[in-house]
Amino acid sequence: xxxxxxxxPLARGWQPRHVAIVMDGNGRWAxxxxxxxxxxxxxxxxxxxxxVEACVERGIAVLTLFAxxxxxxxxxxxxxxILMNLFLTTLRSEIRRLDAANVCLRFIxxxxxxSSTLQDYMSKAEKRTMQNTGLRLVIAANYGGRWDIxxxxxxxxxxxxxxxxxxxxxxxxVLHRYTCLADLPELDLFIRTGGEQxxxxxxxxxxxxxxxxxxxxxxxxxxxxxxxxxxAAFASRQRRFGQTGxxxxxxxxx
Ligand code: IPE
Ligand code: IPE
Ligand code: MG
Numbered sequence: 001x002x003x004x005x006x007x008x009p010l011a012r013g014w015q016p017r018h019v020a021i022v023m024d025g026n027g028r029w030a031x032x033x034x035x036x037x038x039x040x041x042x043x044x045x046x047x048x049x050x051x052v053e054a055c056v057e058r059g060i061a062v063l064t065l066f067a068x069x070x071x072x073x074x075x076x077x078x079x080x081x082i083l084m085n086l087f088l089t090t091l092r093s094e095i096r097r098l099d100a101a102n103v104c105l106r107f108i109x110x111x112x113x114x115s116s117t118l119q120d121y122m123s124k125a126e127k128r129t130m131q132n133t134g135l136r137l138v139i140a141a142n143y144g145g146r147w148d149i150x151x152x153x154x155x156x157x158x159x160x161x162x163x164x165x166x167x168x169x170x171x172x173x174v175l176h177r178y179t180c181l182a183d184l185p186e187l188d189l190f191i192r193t194g195g196e197q198x199x200x201x202x203x204x205x206x207x208x209x210x211x212x213x214x215x216x217x218x219x220x221x222x223x224x225x226x227x228x229x230x231x232a233a234f235a236s237r238q239r240r241f242g243q244t245g246x247x248x249x250x251x252x253x254x
Contacts, residue, residue, distance in 0.1 A: 014235060015058065015059075015060070015231055015234070015235065016060065016188035016189040016211075016231060016234050017060065017061040017062065017185040017186075017188055018060075018061060018062040018063075018064070018181075018184060018185045018186060018187045018188050018189070019055065019060055019062070019063050019064070019188065019189045019191065019227075019230075019231075020063075020064040020065075020066070020187055020189070020190050020191070020202065020203055020206075020210070021051070021063070021064070021065050021066065021190075021191045021192070021193070022066045022190075022191070022192040022193070022194075022199075022200060022202055023044060023047070023048070023065060023066060023067070023193060023219040023222075024192060024193050024194030024195075024196060024200075024218075024219055025040075025193050025194025025195070025217070025218030025219045025220070026040035026041045026043070026044040026218070026219055026220055027040050028040070028194065028218055029043060029044075029218040029219070029220040029221065030043075030220075032218075037079060038079065038082045038083075038086075040218075040219075040220055041082065041083060041086055042086060043220035044219045044220045045086060045090045046220070047219055047220050047221070047222045047223070048065065048090070049094065049097075050222070050223050050224060051063070051222060051223075051224070051227055052098070052101075052103065052135070052137060053101075053224075054223075054224035054227045054228075055135050055227070056101050056102075056103065056134060056135050057224075058227075058231070060135065061135070061136060061184075061185055062135070062136040062137075062138065062181075062184050062185055063135060063136070063137050063138070064108075064138040064139075064140060064181065064187070064203070065137070065138070065139055065140065066140045066143065066200075066202050067087065067139050067140060067141045068083060068087070068109075068140075068141045068142055068143070069140075069142075069143065069144060069200060069201060069202070070109075070110070070142055070143065070144030070147055070201065071144070071200070071201060073142075084114070084115070084118065087118065087141065088117065088118050088121060091121055091122070091125055092121065095125050095128065095129075098125075098129060098137065099128055099129050099132065101134060101135070102132045102133060102134030102135070103129060103132055103134055103135045103136075103137050104129050104130060104131075104132040104133070104134065104135070104136050104137065105125050105126055105128075105129045105137050105139070106126060106136065106137070106138045106139070107122050107126065107138070107139050107140075107141055108138055108139070108140050108141075108143055108148075108180040108181070109140055109141045109142040109143030109144075109147070110142050110143070110144075110147055110151075111141065111142060113142060114141075114142065122141075136184060138181065138184070140202070140203075143180075143202075144201045145199070145201045145202055145203055145204030145205065145207075146201060146204060148179055148180050148203070148204070148205060149179070149204065149205050151178075151180075152175055152176075152178035152179045152205075153175070153178075155178045156170055156174070156175055156178050176205070179205050179206070181203070181206055186206070186209070186210075187203060187206040187207060187210040188210060188211065188234065189210060189211050189213060189230065189231070189234045190202075190203070190207055190210045190211065190212050190213065191213045191214075191215060191227075191230050192212075192213075192214050192215070193215045193217050193218065193219045193222050193226075194215075194216075194217075194218055194219060195214070195215075195216045195218075196214075197214050209239070209241055211233075211234050211237055211239065213230045213233055213234065215229075215230065
């Protein structure tokens with residue numbers, strides 16, 4: 001097998017180790033009920049709790065959630081303010097429950113633009129849960145896939161400039177080590193709710209061999225049965241990683 005194959009092929013029926021979700025459709029959920037968009041965001045926070053609990057129950061190793069993209073700053077100022085407040089209040093109200101459920105929390109993205117209160121609380125939450133051995137919950141906030149690749153390239157360039165890395169050694173595998181989720185299992189399943197079929201600058205690098213699953217369900221309505229359906233679809237797919245279907249079948253019986 002070539003060194004470039006990102007992960008050993010999984011046989012059918014396996015459950016994903018690493019699931020990432022673009023939690024989309026909060027605004028439309030609210031608009032359908034003649035409520036302000038922010039009511040959809042509040043309801044979306046409840047869906048986060050349900051889905052985290054479902055992942056803990058299923059024994060999924062990593063859940064990465066897209067909470068706020070680097071492009072979401074283009075929204076109306078008032079909506080951004082409310083989203084930031086909701087982020088902080090949800091963190092405050094959920095941290096005890098997450099810690100008790102043995103969840104290890106991590107934030108990815110460019111956080112220096114957040115208020116110092118929010119940044120402090122994020123690092124406190126990470127420290128509080130860092131020894132936990134259950135679900136790894138990754139929250140992408142002010143995250144962009146292109147930003148992730150650029151920050152990886154910047155770190156690699158810094159290592160080259162001090163002689164820790166040689167230009168010729170900068171292969172995809174080496175650059176990967178500088179990307180945000182490099183220490184976690186490879187992304188297996190990408191889910192987007194809300195009916196849109198696009199990536200919106202989420203985990204561009206990590207999506208190389210993930211299975212894609214798009215759901216019409218609006219995020220505030222998303223629950224354990226929707227996650228179950230996505231995992232069932234994942235389990236029915238044959239991941240070939242460039243090989244033939246026959247090779248994968250033989251490999252899984254070897
Ligand atoms: C996703 O829901 C939440 C964030 C981007 C923060 P939206 O707010 O994008 O909902 P729609 O797409 O307008 O329905
Ligand atoms: C992607 O959803 C970002 C998050 C869910 C946090 P958007 O609703 O911002 O995506 P676009 O703008 O429709 O592509
Ligand atoms: Mg949207």
